[in-house]
Amino acid sequence: MACVLFRLFLLLVLAAFSQGKRLGPTSPLRYSRFLDPSHAVFLRWDFDYESEIITFELQVQTTGWIGLGITDRYTFVGSDLVVGGVLPNGNVYFSDQHLLDEDTLEQDGSQDAELLKLTEDSSSTTMRFSRPFRSCDPHDHDITSDTMRVLAAYGLDDIPKMSREHTFVKSIFLLQILQYDDQDAPEDTIIHDLKISNFLIPEDDTTYACTFLPLPIVSKKHHIYKSYQFPDDVGISIGTPFDPQWIRLEIHYSNFQNLPGIRDTSGMRLYYTSHLRKYDMGVLQLGISVFPIHFIPPGAEAFLSYGLCKTDKFEEMNGAPVADIYVSACLLHTHLAGRSLQAVQYRNGTQLQVVCKDFSYDFNLQESRDLPHPVVIKPGDELLIECHYQTLDRDFMTFGGASTINEMCLIFIFYYPRINISSCMGYPDIIYVTNELGEEASENPMENLMVLNNVEWTPENIKKAEKACKESQQTVLIKTIDEEVENTTGWIPDIIPTPRGSCLESSGGKVEPQDKTPAGFRAVPLALSGSHTPTLRHLPMVAVLFLQGSLSWFLAMLQTGV
Template identity: 70%
Template sequence: MTCVFFRLFLLVALAAPSQGTHHGPTTRLRYSRFLDPSNVVFLRWDFDLQAEIITFELQVRTAGWVGLGITNRYTSVGSDLVVGGVLPDGNVYFSDQHLVDEDTLEEDGSQDAELLGLTEDAAYTTMRFSRPFRSCDPHDQDITSDTMRVLAAYGLDDTLKLSRKRAFVKSIFLLQITYHDDEDLPEDTMTHDLEITDFLIPEDDTTYACMFLPLPIVNKKHHIYKFEPKLVDHNETMVHHILVYACGNASVLPTGISECYGFDPAFSLCSQVIVGWAVGGLSYQFPDEAGISIGTPLDPQWIRLEVHYSNFHNLPGVYDSSGIRLYYTSHLRKYDIGVLELGVLTFPIHFIPPGAESFMSYGLCKTEKFEEMNGAPISDMQVASYLLHTHLAGQALKAVQYRNGKQLRTICKDDSYDFSLQETRDLPHPVEIKLGDELLIECSYQTLDRDSMTFGGTSTINEMCLIFLFYYPRNNISSCLGYPDIISVAHELGEEASENPMENLMILNNVEWTQENIKKAEKACKESLQTVMIKTINELIENTTGRIPDIIPTPRGPCLESSGGKVEPQDKSPAGFRAEPMTLNGSSTVTLEHLPLAAIFLLQGTLSWLLATLQTAV
């Protein structure tokens, strides 16, 4: 491992205060997370979407150097890492760097991180800095609303030596919008637990356990405004997802616990998701203007609780009582929340070839029949939040909206999807869906590690392509899923097609999956006629057909030019630099300038006093 010694990469000190920079040394940062299993590395952060600036504060239990940056899915090479620390004589060093290989750091030509403070005491080294979402330096990873893989590292002293024992990568939604404070709960808040009790997890790779449970019994309308998972200690790694489906009040429901999609079809009744949690998720609170309605004749009285277990180690004798805790109140919101499931029908007709570096699947939804199937007029749907879901091969998802044959917007996306981090996320602003709009879900998969076909299905080693949209006001449509004409796909691949879809799947399984055939299959799936299956909460189903429209890529915004260092001409964005000063509305703060060593010594007393204000308890 290459060892590089700190020789004061950049000596920085505090200059006179100036107005404008957001998230200064003492500003409270709204978000926080431990980045390591031992709770030694603690990150706080906040951001300004308008100015496209993010502020980090990294606090590590060490007297050595600390570093924070962004890495990618596959390798740490090329990761950016902002490093800093306090030398034994009290001088501060700080530098914007990148990894040229797995062990070696090199300073960026363009210094795009602005230091807001560095302190060291008997317990912690704390570094606070800001940086643009997208700088003009190709060595800096863009910060987007996608899943970001945050890299943190530290040393035991001021010798910059990377150690795998002290380097951690954690997936985080850095730009996740959160409008609610978990401490601000209605005074009459009540809770209701939906859980499977003492269920013996089978010694199988995948189990879908289902049971039917009543919702809270109330004598007038209430709103569920928040939910959170209830996980049994030590069982967290085995619980893949938990879904709550609303049942139509005319449904005849079975008792007990059984396999959801086994021999008894009654345990797969009820298909309208109202609450969903998946691995890596936390609690979620609905927007202030909407909640899930209970207590009226039109509201569901029973639900189907589905818990998906992944017992890959085939452990025997493990009992579980996982579920969902609901928070509800009589303080009503303006609207009732609904959930619309979009994507590709979860069935083996959805296939992904082996050895694919990238394979796209598409699921089309056409809303023109929604009102007819709803049985009553439908208001425009205001989408407030979303949950993305694939299994292990999933790499990226997006939902795109079309109106009158033209692409309107990308509703939501994640180009860096992580199976281990699935949370319901708020949109920055509600998105309006009108009757007649088309919605397209695109999922990208990678199967380089697989030598056989991957089919759509419920097992974790099968695949899904689903996006759940949380919207208001509620209607009776529960899902709108698409799938390709498998006969035409087989023809395009030069295979003898059968009228039996399952026989065609066997034919596809025998295809020699060269890169040419993989791309041919992807093109055939996209260009074939799609069947769109629409389902209501009362299990009414109607099909229509449509063609997959093209997706026009969203252009990247302009980069923010650094105030220091160099930017090579080829690094400039086609949209040009956004060279205005990096200031934001909000509190005043201090700016840091690069000063000669003599000036640092002169200011050292002031520096120590000001930086000491940064230190806060974890």
């Protein structure tokens, strides 16, 4: 009997703790973003990594229904959408749904979203709810550190029906971590702006505006501590002979309507100080060397490319002993054919971990991403970059290069303490690849690229090329900050997929047809105040008393040794 009561007690305590991890109806949420061009759809959110719970608050300028969920890159079909609103009589409705097709909503059998607040005033509706990062419902998309395509929709009445006019998708890093603040900003902080002024944007679809600008001129070492926020004990060094004196500012303009006469003044703001932090920040470029030996066949549903970095020569090239370095953030980069990429760490031939990754990459969202915890890289470790491309829309070869129609496979890692290494990138043996494709190879690499242009790129040959690129010996180019270059060779290791974590079962259970309202929603039993604000039910007093009594009983059992 004691064992049964103890299990019941544990279940109740775990349930109470699980509820406590969820942000309440009035808790402040750290992150926010407008989801539409007219700023009528506003999203706030926050999350708890430990409990794997995310909380959303959606506010829309409508008195009809509103919805928020996750979709994928290509279609709305299968998107999940949490829908709610306030009826004219003050009652609220709230439901976890999914899209059967691009227009038709259907309620999930498992209700995995927990309503925290649902209000309406004369002009807008606000809905706050929590959900697990990963529920056990196959209709719910997982919330991960990848790029999330957030779907928001609304209507002008309380009959939920999808409308292209009122549906918006925005790519967001929902689990991005902002660990630092300005509370301890140095008193002698100096602001320096790097910007392009009064730039006339050409009447072209795409323009890359590049200019070289001087960094601040200082007589002694200073630290830049923000353009994006660095860890509290790390800064970018300026003012020493080892530091850059100029910066290349590149701004990407999209003028798809080819509008004339548009001018822009924009750039970035640096904050720097003479109060030095403990470590200098370094940036290491990893991936595939950016030149045409990196190739991607046309018509590929999926094509994987690899770039290897071996750190065993770092100490020799650094000119001094190299200690462990700590990676605090990453920036991932491909061009338009890129679909996903990841950096994987190996030590003594054994895979350790994925340093950073994005399996839902969006070229239009490229920002630095802080890691949850610093990743330690020791001398001798290997780092492998894998990039996944799709070229179904191309009938021509794609080669590595700077143009947007060319490709790149790069990950920049932000680390400390800084060493004298700027890049470590690999590329495949193109002679081996050419031979494996049954073509006559030349000793001249560029001639082999011309030969590859003549290959009939069937699905079989695409897979054969991918396999050959992975199995060929890689040349690894290591470059120092002052442009010295050394090379070594290595082989691409296999990547062991990281197993998915366990899902969190819903407390809502399966919704039976008789539980649905005529509009197709499960009614939410919430009491409303006169201002259309629902009062959420709390844990009943009898449960509180039972928990209190169970805890006293459990402590007594421990003391008596029963």
